[in-house]
Amino acid sequence: MKKIMSLLVSTALASSLYAINNENTGCGLGSIVIKDQSTVFLQVIAATTNGTSGSQTLGITSGTSNCDKPTNFVSNDKLNQFVGENMDELAMDISSGKGETLNTVAKLMNVENTQEFSAKLQANFSEIYTSENVTSAQVIDSIAKYM
Known part of the structure:
Protein backbone atom coordinates (compact mmCIF):
# COMPACT_ATOMS: atom_id res chain seq x y z
CA MET A 1 0.00 0.00 0.00
CA GLY A 63 -9.98 34.71 -4.72
CA THR A 64 -6.76 32.73 -4.09
CA SER A 65 -5.45 29.25 -5.05
CA ASN A 66 -6.22 29.77 -8.76
CA CYS A 67 -9.82 30.64 -7.86
CA ASP A 68 -11.67 33.72 -9.05
CA LYS A 69 -13.78 35.48 -6.46
CA PRO A 70 -17.40 35.47 -7.67
CA THR A 71 -18.52 38.79 -9.11
CA ASN A 72 -21.77 38.69 -7.14
CA PHE A 73 -20.08 37.80 -3.85
CA VAL A 74 -21.59 39.78 -1.02
CA SER A 75 -19.54 40.02 2.15
CA ASN A 76 -21.48 42.02 4.69
CA ASP A 77 -21.90 40.82 8.25
CA LYS A 78 -24.91 43.06 8.88
CA LEU A 79 -26.62 41.75 5.74
CA ASN A 80 -25.89 38.12 6.65
CA GLN A 81 -27.24 38.60 10.16
CA PHE A 82 -30.30 40.54 9.02
CA VAL A 83 -31.33 38.04 6.35
CA GLY A 84 -30.67 35.11 8.71
CA GLU A 85 -32.97 36.63 11.34
CA ASN A 86 -35.70 37.73 8.89
CA MET A 87 -36.03 34.91 6.33
CA ASP A 88 -39.82 34.60 6.58
CA GLU A 89 -40.48 38.34 6.53
CA LEU A 90 -38.11 38.79 3.59
CA ALA A 91 -39.86 36.01 1.67
CA MET A 92 -43.21 37.72 2.17
CA ASP A 93 -41.81 41.09 1.11
CA ILE A 94 -40.13 39.69 -2.00
CA SER A 95 -43.30 37.85 -2.99
CA SER A 96 -45.28 41.09 -2.75
CA GLY A 97 -42.52 43.24 -4.26
CA LYS A 98 -42.44 45.70 -1.36
CA GLY A 99 -41.94 45.99 2.35
CA GLU A 100 -39.71 47.18 5.13
CA THR A 101 -37.56 44.04 5.23
CA LEU A 102 -36.95 44.17 1.48
CA ASN A 103 -36.09 47.89 1.72
CA THR A 104 -33.57 47.16 4.47
CA VAL A 105 -31.91 44.44 2.38
CA ALA A 106 -31.71 46.85 -0.56
CA LYS A 107 -30.11 49.47 1.68
CA LEU A 108 -27.60 46.98 3.13
CA MET A 109 -26.69 45.94 -0.43
CA ASN A 110 -26.30 49.58 -1.54
CA VAL A 111 -29.01 49.29 -4.18
CA GLU A 112 -29.78 52.63 -5.81
CA ASN A 113 -33.05 51.85 -7.62
CA THR A 114 -35.06 49.96 -5.00
CA GLN A 115 -38.25 49.81 -7.09
CA GLU A 116 -36.51 48.09 -10.00
CA PHE A 117 -34.61 45.82 -7.60
CA SER A 118 -37.81 44.83 -5.77
CA ALA A 119 -39.60 44.12 -9.06
CA LYS A 120 -36.73 41.87 -10.25
CA LEU A 121 -36.75 39.95 -6.98
CA GLN A 122 -40.52 39.56 -7.07
CA ALA A 123 -40.38 38.24 -10.64
CA ASN A 124 -37.70 35.74 -9.62
CA PHE A 125 -39.05 34.72 -6.22
CA SER A 126 -38.93 30.99 -6.99
CA GLU A 127 -35.26 31.30 -7.98
CA ILE A 128 -34.44 32.98 -4.65
CA TYR A 129 -36.52 30.86 -2.28
CA THR A 130 -35.98 27.52 -4.01
CA SER A 131 -37.34 25.41 -1.14
CA GLU A 132 -38.43 25.69 2.46
CA ASN A 133 -34.93 24.50 3.43
CA VAL A 134 -33.06 27.30 1.63
CA THR A 135 -30.38 28.96 3.75
CA SER A 136 -29.88 32.66 4.28
CA ALA A 137 -26.52 32.46 2.47
CA GLN A 138 -28.24 30.90 -0.56
CA VAL A 139 -30.90 33.62 -0.48
CA ILE A 140 -28.25 36.36 -0.37
CA ASP A 141 -26.29 34.81 -3.24
CA SER A 142 -29.47 34.53 -5.30
CA ILE A 143 -30.50 38.12 -4.53
CA ALA A 144 -27.03 39.37 -5.48
CA LYS A 145 -27.59 38.06 -9.02
CA TYR A 146 -30.33 40.63 -9.52
CA MET A 147 -28.39 43.69 -8.34
Whole structure:
Protein backbone atom coordinates (compact mmCIF):
# COMPACT_ATOMS: atom_id res chain seq x y z
CA MET A 1 0.00 0.00 0.00
CA LYS A 2 2.86 2.37 0.83
CA LYS A 3 4.39 1.71 -2.60
CA ILE A 4 1.11 2.56 -4.33
CA MET A 5 0.70 5.80 -2.36
CA SER A 6 4.34 6.67 -3.01
CA LEU A 7 3.82 6.08 -6.73
CA LEU A 8 0.66 8.23 -6.73
CA VAL A 9 2.38 11.09 -4.94
CA SER A 10 5.46 10.85 -7.17
CA THR A 11 3.29 10.88 -10.28
CA ALA A 12 1.33 13.85 -9.01
CA LEU A 13 4.42 15.82 -8.10
CA ALA A 14 6.15 15.00 -11.37
CA SER A 15 3.07 16.08 -13.27
CA SER A 16 3.18 19.49 -11.63
CA LEU A 17 6.13 20.37 -13.87
CA TYR A 18 3.76 20.74 -16.83
CA ALA A 19 1.32 23.61 -17.27
CA ILE A 20 -1.88 22.19 -18.73
CA ASN A 21 -4.79 23.32 -16.53
CA ASN A 22 -8.15 21.63 -16.69
CA GLU A 23 -11.45 23.26 -15.77
CA ASN A 24 -12.95 19.90 -14.74
CA THR A 25 -11.08 19.88 -11.43
CA GLY A 26 -11.72 23.43 -10.36
CA CYS A 27 -9.42 25.61 -8.34
CA GLY A 28 -7.59 24.96 -5.09
CA LEU A 29 -4.44 23.20 -3.94
CA GLY A 30 -4.89 20.39 -6.48
CA SER A 31 -4.81 22.84 -9.37
CA ILE A 32 -1.60 24.35 -8.04
CA VAL A 33 0.25 21.11 -7.24
CA ILE A 34 -0.94 19.08 -10.25
CA LYS A 35 -0.53 21.36 -13.23
CA ASP A 36 -0.57 18.60 -15.86
CA GLN A 37 -4.15 17.35 -15.80
CA SER A 38 -4.09 15.73 -19.22
CA THR A 39 -5.32 12.33 -18.00
CA VAL A 40 -8.38 11.24 -16.05
CA PHE A 41 -6.08 9.85 -13.35
CA LEU A 42 -4.38 13.21 -12.81
CA GLN A 43 -7.71 15.05 -12.86
CA VAL A 44 -9.03 12.71 -10.15
CA ILE A 45 -5.96 13.35 -8.00
CA ALA A 46 -6.29 17.13 -8.49
CA ALA A 47 -10.00 17.11 -7.67
CA THR A 48 -9.46 14.88 -4.64
CA THR A 49 -6.70 17.17 -3.40
CA ASN A 50 -8.97 20.18 -3.83
CA GLY A 51 -11.77 18.50 -1.93
CA THR A 52 -9.79 16.98 0.92
CA SER A 53 -7.54 19.95 1.59
CA GLY A 54 -10.41 22.41 2.03
CA SER A 55 -8.44 24.95 0.01
CA GLN A 56 -11.09 25.22 -2.69
CA THR A 57 -13.71 26.77 -0.40
CA LEU A 58 -11.21 29.25 1.01
CA GLY A 59 -9.91 29.99 -2.48
CA ILE A 60 -13.37 30.71 -3.86
CA THR A 61 -14.28 33.11 -1.05
CA SER A 62 -10.90 34.87 -1.02
CA GLY A 63 -9.98 34.71 -4.72
CA THR A 64 -6.76 32.73 -4.09
CA SER A 65 -5.45 29.25 -5.05
CA ASN A 66 -6.22 29.77 -8.76
CA CYS A 67 -9.82 30.64 -7.86
CA ASP A 68 -11.67 33.72 -9.05
CA LYS A 69 -13.78 35.48 -6.46
CA PRO A 70 -17.40 35.47 -7.67
CA THR A 71 -18.52 38.79 -9.11
CA ASN A 72 -21.77 38.69 -7.14
CA PHE A 73 -20.08 37.80 -3.85
CA VAL A 74 -21.59 39.78 -1.02
CA SER A 75 -19.54 40.02 2.15
CA ASN A 76 -21.48 42.02 4.69
CA ASP A 77 -21.90 40.82 8.25
CA LYS A 78 -24.91 43.06 8.88
CA LEU A 79 -26.62 41.75 5.74
CA ASN A 80 -25.89 38.12 6.65
CA GLN A 81 -27.24 38.60 10.16
CA PHE A 82 -30.30 40.54 9.02
CA VAL A 83 -31.33 38.04 6.35
CA GLY A 84 -30.67 35.11 8.71
CA GLU A 85 -32.97 36.63 11.34
CA ASN A 86 -35.70 37.73 8.89
CA MET A 87 -36.03 34.91 6.33
CA ASP A 88 -39.82 34.60 6.58
CA GLU A 89 -40.48 38.34 6.53
CA LEU A 90 -38.11 38.79 3.59
CA ALA A 91 -39.86 36.01 1.67
CA MET A 92 -43.21 37.72 2.17
CA ASP A 93 -41.81 41.09 1.11
CA ILE A 94 -40.13 39.69 -2.00
CA SER A 95 -43.30 37.85 -2.99
CA SER A 96 -45.28 41.09 -2.75
CA GLY A 97 -42.52 43.24 -4.26
CA LYS A 98 -42.44 45.70 -1.36
CA GLY A 99 -41.94 45.99 2.35
CA GLU A 100 -39.71 47.18 5.13
CA THR A 101 -37.56 44.04 5.23
CA LEU A 102 -36.95 44.17 1.48
CA ASN A 103 -36.09 47.89 1.72
CA THR A 104 -33.57 47.16 4.47
CA VAL A 105 -31.91 44.44 2.38
CA ALA A 106 -31.71 46.85 -0.56
CA LYS A 107 -30.11 49.47 1.68
CA LEU A 108 -27.60 46.98 3.13
CA MET A 109 -26.69 45.94 -0.43
CA ASN A 110 -26.30 49.58 -1.54
CA VAL A 111 -29.01 49.29 -4.18
CA GLU A 112 -29.78 52.63 -5.81
CA ASN A 113 -33.05 51.85 -7.62
CA THR A 114 -35.06 49.96 -5.00
CA GLN A 115 -38.25 49.81 -7.09
CA GLU A 116 -36.51 48.09 -10.00
CA PHE A 117 -34.61 45.82 -7.60
CA SER A 118 -37.81 44.83 -5.77
CA ALA A 119 -39.60 44.12 -9.06
CA LYS A 120 -36.73 41.87 -10.25
CA LEU A 121 -36.75 39.95 -6.98
CA GLN A 122 -40.52 39.56 -7.07
CA ALA A 123 -40.38 38.24 -10.64
CA ASN A 124 -37.70 35.74 -9.62
CA PHE A 125 -39.05 34.72 -6.22
CA SER A 126 -38.93 30.99 -6.99
CA GLU A 127 -35.26 31.30 -7.98
CA ILE A 128 -34.44 32.98 -4.65
CA TYR A 129 -36.52 30.86 -2.28
CA THR A 130 -35.98 27.52 -4.01
CA SER A 131 -37.34 25.41 -1.14
CA GLU A 132 -38.43 25.69 2.46
CA ASN A 133 -34.93 24.50 3.43
CA VAL A 134 -33.06 27.30 1.63
CA THR A 135 -30.38 28.96 3.75
CA SER A 136 -29.88 32.66 4.28
CA ALA A 137 -26.52 32.46 2.47
CA GLN A 138 -28.24 30.90 -0.56
CA VAL A 139 -30.90 33.62 -0.48
CA ILE A 140 -28.25 36.36 -0.37
CA ASP A 141 -26.29 34.81 -3.24
CA SER A 142 -29.47 34.53 -5.30
CA ILE A 143 -30.50 38.12 -4.53
CA ALA A 144 -27.03 39.37 -5.48
CA LYS A 145 -27.59 38.06 -9.02
CA TYR A 146 -30.33 40.63 -9.52
CA MET A 147 -28.39 43.69 -8.34
